[in-house]
Amino acid sequence: MKTAFITGITGQDGAYLAKFLLEKGYAVHGGVRRTASMNRGRLAELGIENEIQYHDFDLLELSNIVSVIDEIKPDEIYNLAAQSFVAASFRQPLLTSELDALGVLRILEALRMTGSQARFYQASTSEMFGKIQDQIQSEMTPLYPRSPYGVAKLFAHWITVNYREAHNIFAASGILFNHESPLRGQEFVTRKITLTLAKIKHRNANILELGNLNAARDWGFAGDFVQGMWKMLQHKVADTYVLATGRTNSVRDFVTHAADALGFRLAWEGDGVNETARDRSTNRIVVRVNPAFFRASEVDTLIGCPAKAERDLDWKPKATFEELVEGMASADNDRVSRGCVLF
Ligand code: NAP
Ligand code: G4F
Numbered sequence: 001m002k003t004a005f006i007t008g009i010t011g012q013d014g015a016y017l018a019k020f021l022l023e024k025g026y027a028v029h030g031g032v033r034r035t036a037s038m039n040r041g042r043l044a045e046l047g048i049e050n051e052i053q054y055h056d057f058d059l060l061e062l063s064n065i066v067s068v069i070d071e072i073k074p075d076e077i078y079n080l081a082a083q084s085f086v087a088a089s090f091r092q093p094l095l096t097s098e099l100d101a102l103g104v105l106r107i108l109e110a111l112r113m114t115g116s117q118a119r120f121y122q123a124s125t126s127e128m129f130g131k132i133q134d135q136i137q138s139e140m141t142p143l144y145p146r147s148p149y150g151v152a153k154l155f156a157h158w159i160t161v162n163y164r165e166a167h168n169i170f171a172a173s174g175i176l177f178n179h180e181s182p183l184r185g186q187e188f189v190t191r192k193i194t195l196t197l198a199k200i201k202h203r204n205a206n207i208l209e210l211g212n213l214n215a216a217r218d219w220g221f222a223g224d225f226v227q228g229m230w231k232m233l234q235h236k237v238a239d240t241y242v243l244a245t246g247r248t249n250s251v252r253d254f255v256t257h258a259a260d261a262l263g264f265r266l267a268w269e270g271d272g273v274n275e276t277a278r279d280r281s282t283n284r285i286v287v288r289v290n291p292a293f294f295r296a297s298e299v300d301t302l303i304g305c306p307a308k309a310e311r312d313l314d315w316k317p318k319a320t321f322e323e324l325v326e327g328m329a330s331a332d333n334d335r336v337s338r339g340c341v342l343f
Pocket of ligand 2: 084125176178179190210213215216217251294
C-alpha cells in the first residue's frame with residue numbers, strides 16, 4: 001500500500017484527489033491547519049471524511065512537514081495548500097508570498113534535509129502566464145504573472161524545478177488551468193455564478209454582481225485534473241506539465257449557460273460598467289457589473305495546450321464545459337432548495 005500526504009486536503013482539489021487515491025488503495029494522510037471551526041465539508045460531501053488520517057500542517061511552519069515525513073514516510077506528497085484566491089492576493093501580498101512562494105520552499109527544504117525519497121507534486125498555475133505571450137499557452141510559453149498570487153506561484157514553480165535539478169528530488173510541477181466543480185469555493189467566479197443564480201431562482205438573493213465579464217478562461221472539471229496530478233508522480237521522470245482543456249469561454253458565456261441550466265432566459269443589454277442581463281420571463285435585471293470586482297491588473301484570457309500531458313501521461317480531460325456548468329448549477333440548485341449550503 002502506498003502512502004500519500006496531501007496538503008490543502010480540505011480544499012476543492014484536495015478532496016477530489018483524496019477520493020481518487022483512496023480508490024486506488026492508498027493510505028491517505030492530509031495536512032490541516034488549525035482553525036476555530038472544523039472545515040471538512042468537502043470531504044464529508046464525498047463521503048471520505050473518516051477515511052483520512054489528519055496531521056497539523058501550516059505552510060508557515062517547517063516543523064510540521066518534517067514531523068510528517070518522519071512519522072508517515074510518504075511515498076508521494078501533493079502540495080495543494082495555498083492562498084489560492086487571486087483577488088485576495090492584491091490585498092494580502094505579503095501573506096500570499098509567505099504561503100505560496102516560501103511555503104513551497106519549506107517543503108522542498110524538508111525533503112532535502114531529511115533525505116526523503118518522496119515524490120513531490122507542486123500545484124502551479126496558468127495564472128503564471130498572466131499577460132499572455134502566446135495565443136495558446138504551453139510548457140514553452142514565457143511567463144508574465146499579473147498578480148501577487150501569480151508572482152508567488154512563479155517562484156514556487158521555479159524553486160520546484162531547481163530542487164529537481166540541483167538536489168535530484170523527484171519534483172513535478174503541474175501548470176493547471178482553471179478547474180472547477182460543485183466543491184469550488186464560493187468566491188471564485190464560477191461558483192459565485194451558480195450559487196447566486198440558484199439563490200435568485202429560490203428568492204434568497206436579488207442580483208448577481210460581477211466584475212470583468214469579458215475575462216476568458218480555459219475551464220475544466222477538477223475531478224479530471226487531479227488524475228493528471230497523480231499521473232505526473234507515476235511517470236518515470238519528474239517534469240513540468242500543462243493540464244488544460246484547450247477551450248476558452250468568457251465569464252459572460254459561463255453566466256449564460258448557468259442561467260439556462262437554472263431556467264432563466266437572459267437578455268444582455270448595455271456595455272462596459274452599464275452592462276446588465278435581464279430575465280425575459282420576469283423582466284427583472286438579474287446580473288449587473290460592479291467595478292468593485294475588477295482586478296488592479298487582469299489576466300484577460302487563457303487557453304492551454306495539454307498535448308505534452310496527453311503524449312507522456314496519457315491524460316485527457318473528460319468533462320465538457322457544458323457538463324461542468326450544468327453539474328455545478330444542478331448541485332447549487334439542490335443545495336439551495338434544501339436550505340443546505342455548507343461551503
Ligand atoms: P482551495 O480550494 O482554495 O484550497 C486551498 C487549500 O489550502 C485549503 O485546504 C486551505 O485550507 C489550504 N491552506 C490555505 N492556507 C494554508 C496554510 N497557511 N497552511 C496550510 N494549508 C493552507 O484551492 P484549490 O482550488 O483546491 O487549489 C489547489 C491548489 O492548486 C492551490 O495551490 C491553487 O493555488 C492551485 N491551483 C488551483 C487551480 C484551480 O483552478 N482550482 C488552478 C491552478 C492551480 P483551509 O480549508 O483551512 O482554508
Ligand atoms: O474565478 P476567478 O477568481 O479565478 P482566477 O483568478 O482565474 O484564479 C483561479 O484560477 C487560477 C488558474 O488560472 C488558479 F491558480 C487560482 O488559484 C484560482 O483557482 O476569476 C476568473 C476571472 C477573472 O478574470 C476575474 O476578474 O473571472 C473574473 N471575474 C469577473 N467577475 C470575477 C468576478 N472573479 C471573481 N472571483 N468574482 C467576480 O465577481
